Amino acid sequence: MLGNSLTGFNNIDTIVVGGGHAGVEAALAAARTGCKVLLITMNKQTIGRMSCNPSIGGLAKGQMVREIDALGGAMGKAADITGTQFKLLNKSKGRAVWSPRAQVDKREYEKHIHKTVTSHNNITVVEGEVVSPIIKKGRAAGVTMSNQDKIISKSVVLTNGTFLNGLIHIGDKKIPAGRMGEVRSEGITESLSSLGFKHGRLKTGTPPRLNRETINWSILDIITGDEKPAPFSHFHSLFNPPNTPSHSVNTNERVHNIIWENINRSPMYSGEILGVGPRYCPSIEDKINRFKERNAHRLICEPEWKNSDQIYLNGFSTSLPEKIQLEALQKIKGFESVSLIKPGYAIEYDYFFPNQLKTTLETKTYKNLYLAGQINGTSGYEEAAIQGLIAGANAGLFCLGLGPITLSRSDAYGGVLIDDLITKSTPEPYRMFTSRAENRLILRFTNANKRLSLKAFSSMLINKKQHNTMQEQTKEVMALIKYCDKTITTTQANPILKKINEKEITQKTKLKELIKRPSVSLEMFVSMKTKKLKVRQPYVDEVVLEADTEIKYSGYIRRINKQTKKILNNEALLLNSEIKYDNISGLSKEAQEKLNKSKPENMGQAMKISGVTISDAAVLSVYISKKQRVSRET
Amino acid sequence: MPLGDTIVARSTPYGYGGIAVVRLSGVNSIKILKKISRQIKTPVSRVAQKTKIYHKKNILDETIVVCYTKPRSFTGEDMVEISCHGSPFIVDGIINECIDLGARSAGPGEFTRRAFENGKIDLIQAESIANTIAASSKAGLFNAISGLGGEMSNAIKGTASDITELLSYCEHLLDVSDVDIQKDNKLYISKKTSEINKKVLKLIENYDTCRVLTYGAIVVLAGKTNSGKSTLFNALVGNKRSIVNKTAGTTRDYVDANISISGVPIRLVDTAGVRRSKSAIESAGIDNSIMLIEKADVVCLVRDVSVKDDTYVVDIIKLKNDNIIYINNKSDLIKKVGYKKKKDLYMYISAINQTGISSLKRAILQQLNVEKIPNKLSGVSTPRQYECIADCIKSLANTNNKIKNGFQLELICYELENALRSVNSLLGVETEDLVLNNMFNSFCVGK
Incomplete structure (x- = not known):
């Protein structure tokens, strides 16, 4: 019976439970797709709170904040507005792993996020404690509150974070809490367990x-910090x-x-x-x-x-x-x-094994139920935020009857994160590293716009204007690369080369060839007089840097694109979740068991399961192609 | 290539013989055997059994049959081996019976491919099977068998784990802050890279020897027309295979024979003499000769001491191949023409009198680097294996270059990953299907 339905909350499309970094991005992403969103938090005042370090970004995380921004998320912009010190990390290593980081004012950050969320027309914020999602016919249909009120919706995103049965340890003192001084949430773990989800316990800590x-x-x-700071957001006119x-x-x-x-x-x-x-x-x-x-x-x-x-x-x-x-x-x-x-x-909390999720962050067992953030065993604001964004976007897109948005490992660090979560087991809180991304040479903070703007636009996560802005930035990079096709004379080049103790040239050379030298950069040759850029500060430097990188790494980029294409082909081979693997003869017993258990969505995922050998993969691909043939014939 | 269905093929060479073996593999193997042998009981696995095979109502042959139930078989599937009498009519008859009952004629290397795909053997072992069958010499056989036993696989696995370890170390450095990177990190990476490089080089140091011992070497006799190449050929082969005539340009196409010098298998090729020719047929033969010279492991450049030199021929051959044995033939005519022996690269023989032949044989072995064959020889022996190792070495060289050139850590990681991929593909881990198909297609049917 829906008789208990809370008054005033009719026609809700998506419910987001939790107002941390995952919850905020989830609510905003669902709202951007055009859905009516209800964000339920235990305390309105703590929306967007930074419970640990007063900084955003860092190694690999900085790239992720850029990605969140390219997907229309709030984190980058909020960090830019409230940042107090900006620094590009990893400068001693190659440019593909340079990562922006900012020290931020926690209070201002929280305030800014709070305003962004509460002022959004499609979002309603309400205080309360959710104890369980409502499941009807294998689909999420709303949530039950601790006072037994029921709120009906078309999709539900759970982002409960450290609040799940949180237990704080200081020496031998134990305090049940979500964050120091805030109540923890109870009941979600138990209700999800009773729905069949498996969970474990992790710990994290914070300094004094x-x-x-x-x-x-x-x-x-x-x-x-850096004198010429790099912003997280793509959309500033002033920074x-x-x-x-x-x-x-x-x-x-x-x-x-x-x-x-x-x-x-x-x-x-x-x-x-x-x-x-x-x-x-x-x-x-x-x-x-x-x-x-x-x-x-x-x-x-x-x-x-x-x-x-x-x-x-x-x-x-x-x-x-x-x-x-x-x-x-x-x-x-x-x-x-x-x-x-x-x-x-130190705080201990429950998490749910993320291999129970799909690439969309929807659970494999229940439709329209999404899990994002620390509940999936991750650690860090950025890791939470990108999951929230993807889960929220998909919860929203579903309500509109549109196809989902997913990120591949070659699209984004966010794609690496989600793929790792759902295909590998996480024995410890998952934090992003550059070393987790095998395609890191093409996942740079300077090309998040190129990688994600079209995807974001076609999933309605950014508007036309934002899309154009990013397109313009990438076009400018292309133009600069083209500009480097021109030849440069000895008189133009040698004074510059001499200054940096580089070997001088003896005849006209393509600028491109010079830039391929490790210690020569495009920046040295682009004076604003010779080349009028359409992009303005604060993006001029990074557009030049990106063009320079594309030229320097061109050989590598070509090779990586070739490799990723093969992987993407495997990911395009979809595996129906109804496949009974024990019926496929030729598969090893171990592979049958593991495939039955984890129900991969595609061939790419199946091949990553340990115990699934290359011969199992061969058997499986034959099976799929046979199936496809049969279904075409019938 | 479909998997799992039942395949059949003869596993012994074509033609008449005492016995021949027909192999079946796949789900229906045993069912098919029961039908063609009119048996009701399922035969005991891995026990030889005297069995009659029928064609309609007639007995086709009386055979010995061994059944293997999966997974305890060569392919990992249900298998049947029928040893029948070695007449092609009987063998084809049995195969046809099986095909009538739903078996499919096996493609080249399909049995081995199934063994690989069912995890019974790794890629190196699969190749070793082909090599064991093809091995032309005792030492080559040893190398193939040591590959079969996984000795090579183990050496490669060791290298793979070394690279993995170094890669992890570098990956880790990518994720620590700039402040924490110590100066000795760079030294360590550079030291490890060259250590691995040394190990990898060891895998191919015997490549030429292994390849020669497994597949045999090509030794080409080349030189001016009428320099006595065919006489020398016959002297080396031991009979009159090549037509010998005083007329220059007698040999217009090449003639070859398989010989063995101290156990080393050699394909000896006699070519048309090189000269500026007006005859179309002869000049086609000369073009052919030049192609063979290019392909040869060793070229025996045969010169007639009794006539004046034309450097044209020597120059052409030198251009096409570096491994040349210089031979002055017809040393029996030296006195007659008043030729003075010079101190140079040339060795003196008389093919017609068979003098100097054994020192020539020694020279050939020397040139092939198989003069002394180590008792225990292990290393890569197929071109595919060699290519993988060469790729790995290239990636390691790139790694070294990136270490020296500005220490670009993320590029170092990338190169190491490629090195690892090359080594892994040697073992068939994550090998592309194309490579697999290529490899297994080089097998004969029935292996």
């Missing part, structure tokens, strides 16, 4: 927040962010000794925490235990907002008792009389 007044700032090392310095300190052996002596009081080591923690963003306990040969670790003091009294101590994630945290910190130069506003803590 220091009292600004108690730090001796004058003796700390200063870190500043002139502040360059607020942050500060760094080093731990020392006295600090390490205190932590080492008390390591058993950390719940990770005492065995209190059962959840698996991430290897890459280890707690300070972990760092000291694992890198015993290092006698110092660098920590960065990041202000959480403008004039913040609260300093985020990047690199000191811990779940030691508060007293020990303080004692250890006070042994650091400059922290002699430091005090804590909030201690660092």
Whole structure:
């Protein structure tokens, strides 16, 4: 009976549960497709809250924020507007892995996101606790609230994050909570389990927040951002962010000794925490235990907002008792009389094995039910946001009767993320790395526009104007590449080459050939006088950089495109979820079992399952082509 | 290529013989056997059994049959091996019976392909089977068998895991912040790359020897017309295969014979002499000779000491091949013409008197680099394997180049990935279908 339906919430297309980074992008993406969206959060005030580090982007994540922006998402723009320091990371490595990162003002960020969400005509925000999705005839049809109210919708996106049975650990203290000081959500895990979903438990941590007044700032090392900052969003006409310095300190052996002596009081080591923690963003306990040969670790003091009294101590994630945290910190130069506003803590939470999802982030068992963000076992704002965006977009597109949007591994880091999630098991919180993307040479922060604008536009995630803007940027890159086909004389080139100690040329040469040299760049030859660009700042530099990269990497790009084409062909071979693999003779027993269990959507996914050998793949492809032949004949 | 259906073929050479073997593989193999042998009971697996095979009401032959139930068979499928009497009529009769009952005539290498695809053997082992069958020498057979046993596979797997390890190391560096990259990272990567390179080079160091021992070498006799090539050919073969005549230009097409020098299989080719010719047939023969010279592993350049030199011929041959043995033939005529021996590359023989032939044979082995065949020889022996390793070496060289040239880490990773892919394709991991088809098609039917 729908009698209990909450009044005022009729004709809802998509319900998004949760207002974190996944929930926000999900609600906005569904709304952009034209759907009526209801966002249900436990606390309206915390929409878009950055619960951990006060920064957006970073290695591989920066590229992802660019992708989110190209798909019309909110994260990049919000970071640009509220950023306090911008820096391009990985500059010591090749340009394909350069990643933008920004220090942001958490409060401003949250405010900006809050406004973006609440001011959207298609989004209604309501406070409440969802305990279960409503399933009817194998489809999601709404949600049930903790007070047993039911809200009906056509599709549901769950983005519950760390709030699922969240349990905070500080030393031996345990506090049930979602974030420090916020209630956790209960019931979702149980109701999803009863629907047949399998779940596990993960842990993550956050460092202490220091009292600004108690730090001796004058003796700390200063870190500043780039002078020419690169924005995340493609759509600015003006970009002139502040360059607020942050500060760094080093731990020392006295600090390490205190932590080492008390390591058993950390719940990770005492065995209190059962959840698996991430290897890459280890707690300070972990760092000291694992890198015993290092006698110092660098920590960065990041202000959480403008004039913040609260300093985020990047690199000191811990779940030691508060007293020990303080004692250890006070042994650091400059922290002699430091005090804590909030201690660092570890949090355990439930997640659902993401191999129960499709590329669209819809669950394999129930139609129109989508899961995104930390609930899928990922870690990080950016990872959550891109999933939210894809899940929300598909939840919306479904309501309109339109085809889904999916990202392939050669489209985007987001595609790598989703593919990894649904085809591999994640034994720890999943964080994006450049090393996860085998096509990283073509997944650059400077070409997210080229990779995704058309996809975004045809799925109604961006408007005509946004599409045109990105098209213009890519066209400008093409024009620049073409410009480099022209020859350059010795008198034009040699003074420039001489300046950088490069071998001079003896005869007219194509500019392209010069740029292929590792230490020569297009930038050196494009003076604004000779070439009028249509693109304006802040995008001139990156358009030049992108053209330069395309030329330098052209050989590699050609080879990668050839390789990815083959993979895309495999992904185009669809496997019906109704296939009974035990009936296919020739498949190994192991392959039959694994294929039956994971029900891959296409040949590409099937080939990635461990235990499915090349001969199984051959058998399978013969089976599919036979099937196709039969269905054509009948 | 469809899989799983039942295939049939003879597995022994065509023609008459004491016995011949017909093989069946696939789901219906045993059912078909029961029908053609009028048996009701299913035969016991892996037990030889005397069985009559029928054509309609008549007994076709009395045979020995072994059934293998899957997966314990060569192909991993149900299999039947029928040893029948070696008359083509009987063999074809049995095959026709099987085809009438739904079996399909097997394509080249299809049995081995099935064994590969059912995971019974890896690609190297599959190739080794072809090599075992084709092996022309004892040492070649050893190499093929060591491949069959997986010795080569293990060496390659080791290399693959070395590359994987280095690649992981580099990938990891991509994801740590700039501050954390130590100076010795670069050194480590460079050191590891050259270590791997050395290992990979070892895999092909015996390539020529392995290839020669497995497939045989091509030795071409070339030179001016009437220099005595055909006499030499006959001397080496040991009978009069090539027509010998005093008229220059007698040999207009090539003549070849398979011989063995100290166990090394050699295809000896006698070619038409090279000269400027007016006859169309002869000059076609000369073009042919030049093609053969290009393809040869060794060219024996035969010169007549008794006549004046024409450098034209020597120059042409030198242009086409580097592996040349220089021979002054007709040394028996030296005194007669008053020729003075010079200290140069040429060795002196008299084909007609059979003098100098054994030192020539030694020279051929030397030139082929198979003078001393190691007892235990292992390494790649097919062109496909060689190509994979060559690709890997190229990628490793590129890696090295990227290390030295600005240390472009993400490109280093890319090159290492390619190196890994080449090595893996050697084992048939993720090998494209095209390569597989190519490879298995080089088998004869029935293997």
